[in-house]
Each structure stands twice: as C-alpha cells, then as structure tokens.
Amino acid sequence: MALHPAGRPAELAHAAGVDATAEVPAAGAPEASPDPNAVTARSALSTSSSLRLGLGDSTVDLIDSHVVLPDGQVVLAIDAMTRTGGLLVAARGRPGAVRLDVTQLVPVAVRSRVRAKVSMRGIVRRFDPASLDSCDGDTLLSLLDLPPVALWAVEPADVRVTRDDSEATTSITAYRAARPDPLAATEAVHLQHLSRHHRDVLDRLATLVDPALTAASTRVVPVAVDTAGVVLRAEALGGYVDVRLAFARPITGSAGLPEGLRTLLAEAAGRRPSRATVDVGRPPAAPCDLPATACGLPIV
CATH class of the missing domain: 3.20.180.10 (PNP-oxidase-like)
Known part of the structure; x- marks a missing residue:
C-alpha cells in the first residue's frame, strides 16, 4: 500500500525577429547567486500545473498531479491500476527510466511565450512517507491537494534546461541546492x-x-x-x-x-x-x- 499524505491508502500495482535580452545593470556589484539554470528548473517544476511524463515510448500529460519536495524530488500522483501506473511499477529503480518535461511560459499575452524547457531524467520509487519530515507547511498542503491515489517519487539523475535552442546541463548538486525564485509563484x-x-x-x-x-x-x-x-x-x-x-x-x-x-x-x-x-x-x-x-x- 502507498499511503497518501491525507491518510488515504492507494493500491500499488522565439518570434520572427530578435530575442536578445539586454541588461541594464544597477549600481554596485551583484551578490553571488545560485546556478540560474538550477533556479529555472526548480521554478518551472514547482509552479507549473502540468508536466509530461515519459516512460519508454509512452508519454502522458499530468495535470495538477505533481509536487516538488524541498530536496528536489518530484512526487507524482498516479493511479497504479492504470496503464501509466503499471509502467511506473515496471520502471521502479531503473536509472533514467522516467523522464519529466515542463515548459516555462511567459505569464502574459505576448508572442513567443516559451521561456525555457526543463527536462529531468530520474529514478522512480514509491513515495516514502518519511520524506514528509523534511517538508515545510506549504509543501505538505500541496501534497494533501494531490489526487487520492498512489504517490511516486522521482529522484533526479539528470536535469537539462533549454533556452533558444541552447541546452545546458545542471548538476544535481546545484539543482538540489537551488530553490524556486522568490517571485515565481506570484x-x-x-x-x-x-x-x-x-x-x-x-x-x-x-x-x-x-x-x-x-x-x-x-x-x-x-x-x-x-x-x-x-x-x-x-x-x-x-x-x-x-x-x-x-x-x-x-x-x-x-x-x-x-x-x-x-x-x-x-x-x-x-x-x-x-x-x-x-x-x-x-x-x-x-x-x-x-x-x-x-x-x-x-x-x-
């Protein structure tokens, strides 16, 4: 049985033109900051209401069915009695068997809204309730809002961020250390x-x-x-x-x-x-x- 945080059990089975970002610097030297690609990855995964789950040749779009834990793991709520749930069972513990894709969009009505694309490969396991001990209040509430089905945790093994057709790999250490931008949610x-x-x-x-x-x-x-x-x-x-x-x-x-x-x-x-x-x-x-x-x- 996989225990849902709410206490409910679930059975396991650019535009045509220029996109050059110029910067007008402020006075004074900037403070050291985390890896910007890691921040982008955490922001995109944390604020997006949807993501695409890839399992081998199969893909499925999940809506309001994921939460990012403070350590960077991504929790998925997927009914184990579905085809996707069965594929997750088969993929458990296999390095790189699971892929998550998120597109970060400009949140206003403009042309060329795609800011970045985030892709994560990882290892999927059953969600460990012990992980709740490291979660803050907001994360716990987000977990409670997930559908009352089996929960799975994806441990990141490879994180990539693509901007303007340029792909960069973010180290897992940097990804874990980063947090979403303070204004990402609002x-x-x-x-x-x-x-x-x-x-x-x-x-x-x-x-x-x-x-x-x-x-x-x-x-x-x-x-x-x-x-x-x-x-x-x-x-x-x-x-x-x-x-x-x-x-x-x-x-x-x-x-x-x-x-x-x-x-x-x-x-x-x-x-x-x-x-x-x-x-x-x-x-x-x-x-x-x-x-x-x-x-x-x-x-x-």
Whole structure:
C-alpha cells in the first residue's frame, strides 16, 4: 500500500525577429547567486500545473498531479491500476527510466511565450512517507491537494534546461541546492497588476530602455519579474527585444517588490522620456482599488 499524505491508502500495482535580452545593470556589484539554470528548473517544476511524463515510448500529460519536495524530488500522483501506473511499477529503480518535461511560459499575452524547457531524467520509487519530515507547511498542503491515489517519487539523475535552442546541463548538486525564485509563484499576478493598473509606472520604466528600441516598437510590456529585476519587452512588427532592468539589490519576496521598483523609478526620474512608451491603441489603465499597503506596487 502507498499511503497518501491525507491518510488515504492507494493500491500499488522565439518570434520572427530578435530575442536578445539586454541588461541594464544597477549600481554596485551583484551578490553571488545560485546556478540560474538550477533556479529555472526548480521554478518551472514547482509552479507549473502540468508536466509530461515519459516512460519508454509512452508519454502522458499530468495535470495538477505533481509536487516538488524541498530536496528536489518530484512526487507524482498516479493511479497504479492504470496503464501509466503499471509502467511506473515496471520502471521502479531503473536509472533514467522516467523522464519529466515542463515548459516555462511567459505569464502574459505576448508572442513567443516559451521561456525555457526543463527536462529531468530520474529514478522512480514509491513515495516514502518519511520524506514528509523534511517538508515545510506549504509543501505538505500541496501534497494533501494531490489526487487520492498512489504517490511516486522521482529522484533526479539528470536535469537539462533549454533556452533558444541552447541546452545546458545542471548538476544535481546545484539543482538540489537551488530553490524556486522568490517571485515565481506570484509573478503572473504582479505582471498583470502592473499592466492593468500601473501604466504610469510602466511608462517611466520604459525610459530606461534604449530610446532607439522604444521609438521603433508598437508597445512595451512587462514579461518577467524575479528576484533580480524586471524584464520589459519592446515589441515591433518584425520581432522584439527583451531588456532586463536590474534592481539595486536582489529582493527576497513580493514584499520587496515595491522598493525594487522605486529604485528603478528613481533612476528613471532623471532621464528624458523616450518617444514611444505608450501602447498603440491601448485602453486607459483601470484604477487600482487595493489599499496602498496591499497594492504591492509604488504609486508614482
């Protein structure tokens, strides 16, 4: 029997154009950071609601059926009485017999949304309830939300991250040591909030982008925000360019985002506005109806 954390038993049986990410560095030397590919892998696996499971020549897409443990193992909830469950039984303990694939997407409506593809090969075993001792509260709650079927743990043996057709292998040590980016789980909310309610902030941030890019663009839209900075995309008819605006110092979570943006806005205050920072035909920004303390973005 494989025990579900809830106490329920289960039987075992780019776009046509440029995608060059330029960076506008902040003053001061950056602090040492984990392997970025390892962070990408952990972020993508932890925040994605789906993944593709490969077992030999068979593949299946799992929806809301996986959780990543603090040590990097991936827990899968799969009914052992299905064909996929039977294949997992046959694959137990075999190195590299299981493959997990996740695609990390830009969480806003733009062209060329694929950021990275993460592929993990590993060894699958029955989930060991002793692993619960090392889990934090959020991970335990996520495990409880899994379907009440057999749980399997995939031990990573090989992790690869592909960006722009360039593949990099991440060491298992780096993968285990990394954690998801502090803003990974809430990034979509922050980007959508910024776009809908804080166009004034966007317009001022756009002045930090090369005026030659914004002058030739049809719109400038935020496509990423993480512990290190915010990424604006200057879209044109023939392609786009992503520009990273680095925070003065890495932030450790959503609570630090307003201060990170304030440092960028202070830098933008001394610059002359570029010629094209307003989206073509965009509707007026909706007023933010959240209290200032809950809005999460500075009012400028």
